[in-house]
Amino acid sequence: MSATTVITAIWVISAVGLTALVLLHSPKGDGLGGLGGQAQLFTSTKSAETTLNRATWILTVLFMGMTVILSGGWLDAPPPTL
Secondary structure (H helix, E strand, C coil): CCHHHHHHHHHHHHHHHHHHHHHHCCCCCCHHHHCCCHHHHCCCHHHHHHHHHHHHHHHHHHHHHHHHHHHHCCCCCCCCCC
């Protein structure tokens, strides 16, 4: 398994997770989380919002970092010669 394959898998997983978190998060209401009863998993609305915000930011940074690495082609480039 090459490094490119591993980074691509992490990139795809972070993209799917980020999409799900964005759909669950809604500052004006329950969002789609209200459909499945996800809002009751947390003790308060504030902790639910804080948790969703943190998870969204973490996946955003991960997704953007993997995007830069994959688009730069740094993993496929031959090592520099001295």
